[in-house]
Each structure stands twice: as C-alpha cells, then as structure tokens.
Amino acid sequence: xxxxxxxxxxxxxxxxxxxxxxxxxxxxxxxxxxxxxxxxxxxxxxxxxxxxxxxxxxxxxxxxxxxxxxxxxxxxxxxxxxxxxxxxxxxxxxxxxxxxxxxxxxxxxxxxxxxxxxxxxxxxxxxxxxxxxxxxxxxxxxxx
Amino acid sequence: xxxxxxxxxxxxxxxxxxxxxxxxxxxxxxxxxxxxxxxxxxxxxxxxxxxxxxxxxxxxxxxxxxxxxxxxxxxxxxxxx
Numbered sequence: 001x002x003x004x005x006x007x008x009x010x011x012x013x014x015x016x017x018x019x020x021x022x023x024x025x026x027x028x029x030x031x032x033x034x035x036x037x038x039x040x041x042x043x044x045x046x047x048x049x050x051x052x053x054x055x056x057x058x059x060x061x062x063x064x065x066x067x068x069x070x071x072x073x074x075x076x077x078x079x080x081x082x083x084x085x086x087x088x089x090x091x092x093x094x095x096x097x098x099x100x101x102x103x104x105x106x107x108x109x110x111x112x113x114x115x116x117x118x119x120x121x122x123x124x125x126x127x128x129x130x131x132x133x134x135x136x137x138x139x140x141x142x143x144x
Numbered sequence: 145x146x147x148x149x150x151x152x153x154x155x156x157x158x159x160x161x162x163x164x165x166x167x168x169x170x171x172x173x174x175x176x177x178x179x180x181x182x183x184x185x186x187x188x189x190x191x192x193x194x195x196x197x198x199x200x201x202x203x204x205x206x207x208x209x210x211x212x213x214x215x216x217x218x219x220x221x222x223x224x225x
Contacts, residue, residue: 119224
C-alpha cells in the first residue's frame with residue numbers, strides 16, 4: 001500500500017495491508033503534527049506534494065525496503081493539504097519475521113522519505129506562516 | 145525546445161506561478177534553463193540556496209541536458225514527514 005491522500009490516515013489499514021502469517025513483527029511509525037516549532041505556536045500545517053513524483057519516489061523507496069534482508073512487506077501513506085495539531089501526517093508499516101528488521105527498516109523508510117520524497121509543509125503559526133524547507137542535497141539513487 | 149516548468153512550495157511563491165511553458169531557442173541544460181527563468185523572474189536570483197531539480201519526475205543534476213525532456217521541476221529542499 002503506497003498512498004498520497006488528503007483524507008485522514010487510518011493506521012489499521014496499513015497494518016492489515018502488510019500482515020501475513022509468516023511474520024512475527026510489524027513496526028508502525030506515525031508522524032504527527034506538533035503544536036510548537038522553534039518557539040512558535042503552530043496552528044496547523046499545509047502539506048504540498050509534487051504528486052506524480054512523490055508517488056513514484058514512495059513506490060521506489062518501498063521497493064528498496066522490501067528488498068532488504070528479512071523484510072516481508074512495507075506500506076507508506078502520506079497526507080496532503082491542511083492538517084490540524086495531533087493529526088497523522090505520515091505512516092510507515094513494516095512487516096518482518098523478526099522485530100529487529102522491522103524496526104530498522106521502518107526507521108530507514110521514514111528517514112529516507114524525509115530526504116527524498118518531494119513533499120513540503122507550510123507552517124501556519126500565531127503571527128505568520130513559513131514554508132519549512134530542509135537542508136537538502138540532490139538525493140542520490142545509490143542509497144539502500 | 146518547449147518545456148513545462150513547475151515550481152513548488154516557496155519557489156512557487158517567488159515566481160508567482162506553479163507552472164509555466166518555456167520556449168528555448170537552443171539546446172540547453174538545466175543551468176541554461178535556469179538562467180532564462182531568472183531573466184523572467186528576477187526574484188529567483190535572490191533565493192539563498194540552489195534548488196533541487198527533477199527532469200520528467202526524476203532527480204537530475206544541473207548539467208543534465210534537456211534534449212527529449214518535457215517537464216522540469218525546481219524543488220526547494222523537501223520537508224515531508
């Protein structure tokens with residue numbers, strides 16, 4: 001399951017998407033909207049995606065993750081549009097026979113997603129708004 | 145050559161548009177296209193970083209040739225998650 005959606009993320013959908021009888025572990029990561037950033041009181045976030053490319057980058061990332069030793073399945077869902085405080089902006093689920101691979105790959109997926117998938121958030125805070133933009137170099141293809 | 149150029153996040157605010165069509169007289173690479181875009185949108189010269197580039201939805205370097213490319217996107221450093 002690889003999705004970019006404006007509707008709320010339902011974590012249970014990712015869990016059932018990756019579930020299989022041969023797995024003894026599912027690691028689930030949820031990224032949520034925080035009410036504070038750099039001393040600013042955050043009111044809400046607006047996510048914008050380069051949709052076609054974000055989807056293909058997420059597909060590619062899932063493919064790399066599924067190819068890792070000891071990993072069975074991966075699901076990634078990211079929100080777009082306006083998100084309120086506490087809402088889930090991104091979800092990653094990784095199923096594996098054993099927990100070590102599930103935890104490690106879940107972390108690999110979210111860390112890589114934050115560097116490579118073309119999505120941006122605009123923070124609307126009390127008194128203004130600002131695009132949050134990472135410190136990025138052009139992502140390389142050779143990571144795994 | 146005719147190209148669809150797209151801008152995202154703060155770059156779209158800088159240019160005032162998310163998408164435009166650009167006609168180049170001679171074959172060019174990404175850097176050559178950027179020079180033309182800075183001519184159109186002088187505010188682009190003042191951004192504090194070099195944008196990421198995608199040619200037909202694949203990350204590319206600034207010396208990437210545009211022959212056969214349809215869409216070029218300029219991306220601020222990403223901040224999803």
